[in-house]
Amino acid sequence: MGATATGCARSCGRGVTRRLAFVAFALSVAWPVTVAGQESGRVAGVVRAEDTGAPVEGAAVRLAGGDVVVAETVTGPGGAFAFDGIVPGEYVLGVRRIGFAAYSVPLEVGPDGAVPLDVRLSLDPVQVAPLEVDVEGRPLRLVETGFYDRLEEGWGTYFEPEWIRTRSAGVTRLSHFVSNLQMRAPLSRCPKVQVWYDRILIGTVDGRGTSKPASINPAGTHRSTVEPAEQLLDELSVADLGAAELYPTSSPIPLFASSDHTMRCGVIILWSDWMAQMGGEVPPSAPMSGS
Numbered sequence: 001m002g003a004t005a006t007g008c009a010r011s012c013g014r015g016v017t018r019r020l021a022f023v024a025f026a027l028s029v030a031w032p033v034t035v036a037g038q039e040s041g042r043v044a045g046v047v048r049a050e051d052t053g054a055p056v057e058g059a060a061v062r063l064a065g066g067d068v069v070v071a072e073t074v075t076g077p078g079g080a081f082a083f084d085g086i087v088p089g090e091y092v093l094g095v096r097r098i099g100f101a102a103y104s105v106p107l108e109v110g111p112d113g114a115v116p117l118d119v120r121l122s123l124d125p126v127q128v129a130p131l132e133v134d135v136e137g138r139p140l141r142l143v144e145t146g147f148y149d150r151l152e153e154g155w156g157t158y159f160e161p162e163w164i165r166t167r168s169a170g171v172t173r174l175s176h177f178v179s180n181l182q183m184r185a186p187l188s189r190c191p192k193v194q195v196w197y198d199r200i201l202i203g204t205v206d207g208r209g210t211s212k213p214a215s216i217n218p219a220g221t222h223r224s225t226v227e228p229a230e231q232l233l234d235e236l237s238v239a240d241l242g243a244a245e246l247y248p249t250s251s252p253i254p255l256f257a258s259s260d261h262t263m264r265c266g267v268i269i270l271w272s273d274w275m276a277q278m279g280g281e282v283p284p285s286a287p288m289s290g291s
Contacts, residue, residue: 044082045117055079058239190265203233242276
């Protein structure tokens with residue numbers, strides 16, 4: 001009886017093992033087929049100015065599903081954008097560019113993709129007082145901010161428009177590029193450092209006094225679980241950046257950003273691409289004939 005029970009246990013055990021192995025094999029074969037067979041869609045279009053129909057370059061385009069950003073890019077000279085390999089479902093397409101009102105539209109993406117989108121942005125111009133500055137070969141709007149005066153005084157670390165343009169290639173989010181700037185300037189020991197954009201406080205980034213993984217939050221943009229701050233830093237594209245100033249702890253700081261916190265922790269001041277545009281500069285003086 002005992003021998004019979006032992007023999008059954010062994011043979012039954014071998015049978016169960018064979019059946020489990022077969023089920024595991026069947027699942028391993030069937031699962032990849034299901035995933036590989038799933039069709040994906042495409043979202044593409046062109047961003048244009050509503051009044052003129054001209055393509056808008058440098059617009060940040062994001063495709064989100066719920067609270068997750070699925071894909072993002074920045075439009076080129078033709079205003080075009082495209083996202084491939086999108087899983088069919090419901091999404092929201094958002095577009096932002098300085099000088100235009102924010103745009104968003106719900107989308108339903110099927111296996112064949114969505115209809116090519118014609119995104120029209122309405123103007124929302126930045127209001128700045130007229131300038132009368134006589135400085136040769138520099139953007140007048142940026143001169144008016146005092147950027148070049150502070151650069152000459154050497155209060156902090158400065159990144160001029162040409163430097164920004166040549167080193168921002170391949171970067172999409174402004175928040176990611178701010179992290180690159182921090183690597184070239186002394187970092188604060190405070191957990192958070194304020195970020196200002198055209199004299200407006202738009203968020204904070206991690207200082208040296210934090211252990212938050214960079215892979216989770218590359219630029220350390222502040223997120224409060226109680227009362228979330230406006231995430232303008234996360235919404236801006238690197239194409240929106242024209243110049244930057246980084247100030248270490250206890251250095252002189254421009255009055256508009258000066259506070260107990262910035263004096264203790266330093267501050268990052270960003271200027272928009274519009275402020276750094278060269279269209280309104282005074283060209284270098286040409287020598288007078290006969291001189």
